[in-house]
Amino acid sequence: MNGFKRQLACGDSLGQYVTEAAAITGETAYVGAWINGQIVARATARGELPVHAAEVPLGTTGYAHARASGKLLLAMCSEADCEDYVKRHPMAPRTSNTITTSKELRKELEQIRRTQVSIDAEEYSVGLMCMAIPLGVGPKTAALGISAPTDRFRENEQRYLSLLREIVSRARA
Template structure:
């Protein structure tokens, strides 16, 4: 029985490796390029790709190249919703709220939305209206939304901007897509996002990414009254970035 299983195990490992290669590339990949990376014959690679497309694990674009399919998205959502790894991030979130004294939030992608999945209150925290656990939408106006959009794949980011109106919530809300894209560039360059009264008047926020395996799996955000934020923003940013680094250590192999 063990000998009969070996070919199947090898096929599963090849399929997993192929999916990993596709996931690591920012753009879709051709069958020829994948075959070269896998050191596999092109006909064998085509057979593997056709099988993965049929299973919904990959999708074939109009240019003949391959990208991750909808089934992978469903599996990713299920993984997060079952509590791992986001559950592990709640203790550091509470510590972040305690260290800063402010409201702290954990946000992540859920079914194409940027959702608040956990929150904690500090000793002198201010609670932002309409931003409780389970809240989503208006990602263009939230520090966590801008952060996760900035680090998202180009296709994911553009689809979000296409399907979500850039509603002007306050006079400071960025509603021009080109200006928002420039903001994303700034966020990626400095490693965190700042939102000054773009979502709610008198409240400012800063968000930073949480990494696992080199990929952004969520964001921590700290919110504060703008008057206090202006005085302590650098300390908040330093504490936030340290908290994200500590959270990243939870996933170190």
């Protein structure tokens, strides 16, 4: 357990990304990443708007098929790694919007690969939408995301996407 906790302890860079994303969007931000075959919440920062998503606890795993960061990371990994993950983590529903079949998930992952954007449309929690994009260069092993109340997310989706891409582009420079 101590080894896993040491892996969760992230360097300043991940903390900087979520802090900046939360500051400029006002929404709760997070970084999800692969650790030992698991998709894990590595860094979080609470949004400052009056109504905001709760912070995802560090170390949160599971339900990758229902989370924006999880779907993005599944889309970016090899097909074999994705299949292995899904075999080990059944696609149980969290809400009535949760993807629960391999066919639906494959279609979603293809879309994410094309756009490099993943959206959780109330799949993990009713009333909440999330967006994640790849973080870093090389193999995509981390995702930067935000969570927002559904109405506000829909009103600001393109702005949020632009802001996240701006943050990530500076990370690549």
